[in-house]
Amino acid sequence: MTLKLAAIVESLSSEFDARLAGDPELLIERLSTLEQATAHDLTFLSHPKYAGKLAQSAAACVVVSPSVEAPAIQRGACIIVDDPYRYFARITQLWKRHHSAEPAVAVHPSAFIDPLAAVAPDASIGAFACIGPGAVVAAGVRIAEHCVIGRNAAVGKGSRLSARVTLAEGCSVGERCIVHPGAVIGADGFGFAPHDGRWEKIEQLGGVRIGNDVEIGANTCIDRGALQDTVIEDGVKLDNLIQIGHNVHIGAHTALAGCVGVAGSARIGAHCTIGGGAVVLGHLALADHVHISAASVVTRSILKPGNYTGFFPIDDNAGWEKNAATLKQLHALREKIKQLEKSLKGSAA
Amino acid sequence: MTLKLAAIVESLSSEFDARLAGDPELLIERLSTLEQATAHDLTFLSHPKYAGKLAQSAAACVVVSPSVEAPAIQRGACIIVDDPYRYFARITQLWKRHHSAEPAVAVHPSAFIDPLAAVAPDASIGAFACIGPGAVVAAGVRIAEHCVIGRNAAVGKGSRLSARVTLAEGCSVGERCIVHPGAVIGADGFGFAPHDGRWEKIEQLGGVRIGNDVEIGANTCIDRGALQDTVIEDGVKLDNLIQIGHNVHIGAHTALAGCVGVAGSARIGAHCTIGGGAVVLGHLALADHVHISAASVVTRSILKPGNYTGFFPIDDNAGWEKNAATLKQLHALREKIKQLEKSLKGSAA
């Protein structure tokens, strides 16, 4: 399947002020990276600092920003636009629409839909999916094979659930969301009252409310709230294997990378980013626009926007061992330095 | 659905010595937190130190300890009991029983039950579940949609498996356990013998034995043993996305928070707690009553009860970078301090 350059530019013309330099009849067969593009590929230059790589690219056409227009035109066909990365993102969406075979809108005969569920006539439901009583599946929703939609759960317009997603009783997903395989939305939060050395279960009576345009990664878990709901606001992006504890609140357009753990009742602001493997402890707050580096542990509220980090720098084993051992004496070393300062003042006097 | 205050207190009267101050006919519509409770809600005060918040609460009734009886009664209706948190935990259980629609005891027609499986007549088996030959499903068990119970596996009385749980061949779960969606019990442990730069698989011939009253979180994995079994004792609570390696032994009533990883053959005592994202290395032992902070790495056996921690404190980026860079010189700095001490002694002499 191929698309003409002219067709690509035309399809995005209502949204972008882009200019094509080159043959509009050129046929594009594939999207690719600058380095790996071959003669029928379309690619992009994410940042002018990589302009030096332009000349070597064999691509049919490169999407570039106006600042590199001259060398780009010298190389060959190009599309000049203000934000090449976003423009290319939209081309990937166009490509996906043209090239993926959407399942026919249909309910697979093996799916089990409770008679008390409300499924829109144009929703598609995959093989062996289960839709519980009182569940609402809105218009244009696509639910893949093996999904389990619990009693009274709701999936908003145009959302897509990949294979094996669990949306538990009473939980809701907004519109245009994408949920990847194995995600579990609405398992019980981890709540127990200690008693005589044992743990008494606190039943988790809240739900999970997920906004619009949220993406949830494979095998990611979002627990239901204890009394109130766990809330994920509009536009949040969660990568794979993330744990979201009960009653967490994540503000709009925040993104969490893979393997992040957020403990119960943490409140993360809007427009934050949290790097892979980071841990956010419970019952604390992050302001809007807080950025946490990968593998860092957030142990206190952070009320000032900015970048925060905390992990032990990697070293060769021998170096690490020496420094890690000395680290256990760090406080004592500080005392020695104080003592030295005092002695030196004494001897200087 | 509502419950009268009198009915709530009465239902727990055999177990707790609780006293109701206020109108026993008051109808409770919801359980809530102290801050969010409205005029028909029941809530609790977990600790006397929060007594200052009592006056502001709009709750219909608050569960409190005797030490705050006076201000609680002044505010309005209250239940006075020695351990308000546990009392409230039991109310959440009562609420859950009254408010959740239990599936009718039945085997869904789409479930596949091997003729050689033994399923108790009052067990319920969800849609598309698979029960293998020789498997035993005891009385009162509830197995939800899409569970896979392997050959010769066993589920004890009254246990509940949520959707999409895998219990592999020969593994067993005790009585009154709760297993959340996507949990995998009995996948192969990670065992390989190195040979000529390749890995020779060591087949994992042990199983997994899980005690009574254990709770296992969503997408958590417990590997089968290599030769002997992996063992989880009674009352253990495992949160989501936890990895338990082969031949691990976890003592009774220990609790692990989300994203913890426990490597093979580690032996964790009873009544321990391990914070979220912590890593316990293999072949080591933790005594009973050891508490590990979140994100800490346990690299040696810990034989003394107590609290242990090890993670790099978070800082703003600039601060972290300066200190992390200096950390690589820490051992050298210690040598310099020694040298300074020597020099100072020399110059003082």
Place this chain on the structure above:
Amino acid sequence: MTLKLAAIVESLSSEFDARLAGDPELLIERLSTLEQATAHDLTFLSHPKYAGKLAQSAAACVVVSPSVEAPAIQRGACIIVDDPYRYFARITQLWKRHHSAEPAVAVHPSAFIDPLAAVAPDASIGAFACIGPGAVVAAGVRIAEHCVIGRNAAVGKGSRLSARVTLAEGCSVGERCIVHPGAVIGADGFGFAPHDGRWEKIEQLGGVRIGNDVEIGANTCIDRGALQDTVIEDGVKLDNLIQIGHNVHIGAHTALAGCVGVAGSARIGAHCTIGGGAVVLGHLALADHVHISAASVVTRSILKPGNYTGFFPIDDNAGWEKNAATLKQLHALREKIKQLEKSLKGSAA
């Protein structure tokens, strides 16, 4: 089920030069560890340094290396071979073949196989599995219950997929691979272009290509590439709950322990090992034979083979708190030491 010692040695005789000292008619009932072996068990001594434990073992027979032949024979029956651990690994495989009831080669009547899928006549397909149009399932493949094999995906000869594995559209698994329950191969990579405080999805148009003899743990996720494929080479072993980002490349025979996260476009060499819970950041390279300790964070390319570590050493809480607090002054302390050195030189002059 039992095996005679002679039969065990005979079955491996084409591959190993092993010698049996003891009664070849001895019946072995079980494989076990040196410590736990009873009178009908076969076990092994992994390393001569544990030879002291030999005398206490009640095992029927012990696999040992030539260096401990004398004490081993004094104890009782033994098999003498150059690499006892690998020899024992092969015995576990023999045991597994003899003792596990392989599913009859068959397609379960409940499985849904698209008419356009190509399934080898001797492949077995479990209950409720879904095989999409254009998918290829090669000879001898075993696909367990509830697997979802997407459109145009491929599973190579002799591979085994456990229950609930998702292999997404267009992704491929090589020959003789083992994939454990809940693994997700080919979910979308985490790719977004920021725009006006929101995230614009970059459709993930690449796939996942997995080589031969790869093992993939339970609930592990391997994302599809953005434009090119994510690649896992031959012989790679991935433990449970691992996250592999889009366009990662993992070289042959590398092993990753549980809970590791590898961010997008990282390139890990061959014959590497990465400890549990480690994090590898994106767009960096690890040479062949690089070994990363558990819980370490790889923040830069590592081009030299060797062992690398970086985590904060665990301590009792009080010790950690003192040292962690001082750590925030580390850079300032270094400046003080410099000052002291200067002062001392001055006072010495």
